[in-house]
Amino acid sequence: MKVRYSARSNAQISAIHEYIREKNETAAAMVIARIRETARKLTRLPHLGHPTNEGNVRVIAVPRFPFVIFYKINKNVIVILNVRHTSQER
Secondary structure, eight states: OEEEEOHHHHHHHHHHHHHHHTTOHHHHHHHHHHHHHHHHHHHHOTTOSEEOSSTTEEEEEOTTSSEEEEEEEETTEEEEEEEEETTSOO
């Protein structure tokens, strides 16, 4: 399986990086690396996340950081839909 990021999720990841980078550049790089690592894990274990109330959308928490990744499984592609801070409403 491959991972594909939606335009929205790429924009969210960029915004997360910029926000954290203003305070700590090293921490920003660590958070983004962990987000991408979590998404890559889905290529091997696509059902690792939990189902949501929205059809075939699943969610997985980013370990050690307060972020979650919303994604869909489309044939052989994991589509990352959103990356959000856990304090944000969906």
